[in-house]
Amino acid sequence: MTGLVTTTPALETRALVAGYEPDLPIVRGVDLSVAPGELLVVLGPNGAGKSTFVKAIAGVAPIHGGSVTLAGRDITDVPAHRKITQGLAFVPQTENIFATLSIHENLQLAAAVLPKPVRPDRIRALYDRFPDLAIAPSRLAGALSGGQRQMLAVARALIVDPPLIILDEPSAGLSPKIVSEVFEMLQRINATGVTVILVEQNVKAALKIASRAVILVEGQIRHEGAATALLDDPILAKLYLGTGHARNHSREAELP
């Protein structure tokens, strides 16, 4: 790459302020630029504002200042359902599937944002991409394993064939083996050219698949850098173990 080449970011936030009450900002001025094709992980302690940040981007938490652009287009004030059709897929941490509906019904509902004629083809494409879901389309989503549920949630988000997908802690509550499966799925999606923004508490596993990481602390970006470099950075131990002292001479500190 030469310094002369500029690409439009897949997603950019500028001085983003968001929160549930105007006088109580949770996200406090975040500048973030994500390049097309990146797999970016957003880390940070509990309550740092990670979920509020991605919810604000997706249009489901109130924005009080700053801007969000998707592939160069300002989407700050676009309602959530239109952000989806404009190519921003969001998988929230909870309530990301309808447990009382079947796999197929879940996909049909997700497809409702699309024009009717294209829906069957898009659903078929998802079954090709997620063969596990195709095995039993009539199965109730509530009867699926944790890993399969995440797969269904991601499949729902991919219905519009988006260039960008944002996931909020997709590995929460899953066993280590299933976490690997979910992360492998995200790597495969990323390998097809989809930009991925991943909020995670599973720090080490996430850093292994990410290209870049940002750490959010008290609603602001505290650190930004290559994911592999961060794996050995004492700032992680400091933030996650809450010792206040980075253990510079030891890599023994276990992260969550």
Ligand SMILES: Nc1ncnc2c1ncn2[C@@H]1O[C@H](COP(=O)(O)OP(=O)(O)O)[C@@H](O)[C@H]1O
């Ligand atoms: N729906 C909500 N209404 C009011 N406050 C909220 C809501 N959701 C989260 N908060 C508050 O916002 C802060 C950041 O929460 P959150 O964005 O969920 O952090 P994280 O995802 O990093 O754990 C916390 O203090 C939390 O109590």
Ligand SMILES: [Mg+2]
């Ligand atoms: Mg959260």
